[in-house]
Amino acid sequence: MTPSGHRTAAWRVPRLERGPKPRRRTELGLLLLVWLIIALLFSLASLGTKGNLPPHTIGFLGGILGLTIGVHLANRWLVPHANPVLLPLVAFLNGLGYVEIVRWNPVAAQQQATWTLLGGGLYVLTLLVVQRTRDLDRYRYVLLLVAVILMLSPLFPVVGTSINGARLWVHLGTAIQFQPVEVAKILLAIFFASYLADKKELLSIPSARLGNRLVLDPRPLLPIILAWGFSIVILGAENDIGFAMLIFAIFITLLWVATGRLTYLGLGLGLFGAGAWVATKYFSQAHARISIWLDPWSQAQGRGLQLVQTWYSMGSGGVGGTGLGLGHAGNYVPFLTTDLIYGAVAEEMGFVGSGILVIALALMIGAGFHIAQRCRTDFARLAATALTLVLGFQSFFILAGVLRILPFTGITLPFVARGGSSLVANYVLIALLLRISNDAGPDWAESEVMEAELATATSGTS
Numbered sequence: 001m002t003p004s005g006h007r008t009a010a011w012r013v014p015r016l017e018r019g020p021k022p023r024r025r026t027e028l029g030l031l032l033l034v035w036l037i038i039a040l041l042f043s044l045a046s047l048g049t050k051g052n053l054p055p056h057t058i059g060f061l062g063g064i065l066g067l068t069i070g071v072h073l074a075n076r077w078l079v080p081h082a083n084p085v086l087l088p089l090v091a092f093l094n095g096l097g098y099v100e101i102v103r104w105n106p107v108a109a110q111q112q113a114t115w116t117l118l119g120g121g122l123y124v125l126t127l128l129v130v131q132r133t134r135d136l137d138r139y140r141y142v143l144l145l146v147a148v149i150l151m152l153s154p155l156f157p158v159v160g161t162s163i164n165g166a167r168l169w170v171h172l173g174t175a176i177q178f179q180p181v182e183v184a185k186i187l188l189a190i191f192f193a194s195y196l197a198d199k200k201e202l203l204s205i206p207s208a209r210l211g212n213r214l215v216l217d218p219r220p221l222l223p224i225i226l227a228w229g230f231s232i233v234i235l236g237a238e239n240d241i242g243f244a245m246l247i248f249a250i251f252i253t254l255l256w257v258a259t260g261r262l263t264y265l266g267l268g269l270g271l272f273g274a275g276a277w278v279a280t281k282y283f284s285q286a287h288a289r290i291s292i293w294l295d296p297w298s299q300a301q302g303r304g305l306q307l308v309q310t311w312y313s314m315g316s317g318g319v320g321g322t323g324l325g326l327g328h329a330g331n332y333v334p335f336l337t338t339d340l341i342y343g344a345v346a347e348e349m350g351f352v353g354s355g356i357l358v359i360a361l362a363l364m365i366g367a368g369f370h371i372a373q374r375c376r377t378d379f380a381r382l383a384a385t386a387l388t389l390v391l392g393f394q395s396f397f398i399l400a401g402v403l404r405i406l407p408f409t410g411i412t413l414p415f416v417a418r419g420g421s422s423l424v425a426n427y428v429l430i431a432l433l434l435r436i437s438n439d440a441g442p443d444w445a446e447s448e449v450m451e452a453e454l455a456t457a458t459s460g461t462s
Contacts, residue, residue, distance in 0.1 A: 039093035048325020097416035119427030242409030320351030
């Protein structure tokens with residue numbers, strides 16, 4: 001062992017860190033492929049609708065390329081070891097959704113483009129602010145307090161606004177309007193992960209005596225149940241059954257993942273059954289959605305019109321679709337680009353295109369769980385799992401609602417459907433996932449390469 005050897009080794013590691021990363025090269029290649037696919041889809045949709053390319057095509061495609069390259073450079077700088085697949089999948093979903101939105105509502109597409117730019121900016125800002133995963137764990141109760149305030153804000157008399165029967169919106173003046181619950185769901189997911197990581201052993205190992213038997217001590221579970229229950233009550237007061245289901249599913253699943261005890265899944269099913277009965281009895285929106293789910297054809301000229309017409313348009317798409325720009329769903333399906341954009345994709349791109357969309361969503365969820373699997377701490381693993389569950393359950397609930405597997409909830413399809421609050425919040429969520437992935441370090445293949453080069457440099461100078 002020589003001092004010079006130590007100095008050389010210390011110099012070699014930063015040089016390797018500064019060099020191009022295999023993961024980032026993979027990400028760049030996938031992003032360029034996504035750009036080509038979206039450019040082709042946009043051109044086909046424009047040709048199918050108008051017979052020619054619009055004059056702003058070059059500017060639009062250049063904007064997409066500039067945004068993707070900018071975010072990629074931020075990843076190279078801030079999260080060089082993060083997962084290389086997640087961001088290209090997000091870009092593909094975002095681009096595919098934009099193609100359908102601009103096809104049916106050009107004004108809304110301009111707004112969606114603005115929200116995408118804002119989402120990209122907040123993505124980079126999130127990576128700059130959250131420089132370590134453990135920082136999220138440190139402020140768990142602050143995050144819970146902010147989440148509660150955000151969920152309560154639509155109930156405030158001046159700023160709260162009710163739209164389509166759900167009081168979920170907050171408006172600041174006439175220009176800014178957003179859904180605070182989209183941000184609150186991320187904060188609640190992180191709080192659940194932090195609390196369960198801290199109390200995992202108390203919640204999974206029987207430590208309380210009941211007669212001659214040891215049972216699980218319920219006391220550590222009380223604070224998080226109170227936080228979860230309060231969130232559900234707020235969402236119920238706001239008449240938002242969809243997000244209440246989302247928060248419930250995330251909480252129960254994360255509790256099971258943290259403890260590994262099927263008892264909590266049984267408890268969750270019992271609570272879900274009781275909650276469904278209460279919602280059906282006392283919440284008019286829940287009762288209406290369940291009645292439409294059970295018999296949509298009896299209300300085909302009323303509340304069931306949206307779903308019935310969507311199914312007709314999906315059926316007309318067949319296997320290969322009518323072709324981009326040649327569908328007709330937007331002429332008779334209300335809120336097509338928000339709640340039912342999957343139906344628009346299924347009509348114009350058919351079973352093949354809608355299947356590709358589902359596969360892309362599944363790959364995105366799989367990438368999130370892969371990040372969780374590679375984490376080194378309980379909190380990072382549960383946080384990555386919770387954030388992935390947000391995307392997974394949100395995608396499942398809306399797709400299941402469109403396909404009549406579950407009652408239709410009206411939750412937006414992540415990155416695809418029109419909605420600024422959801423889009424921006426999900427970009428922040430992806431930034432947090434990539435921060436967790438980067439903190440987990442390079443995978444085993446990259447680590448072996450770096451260790452081999454470091455060992456070679458050290459032995460050559462000793």
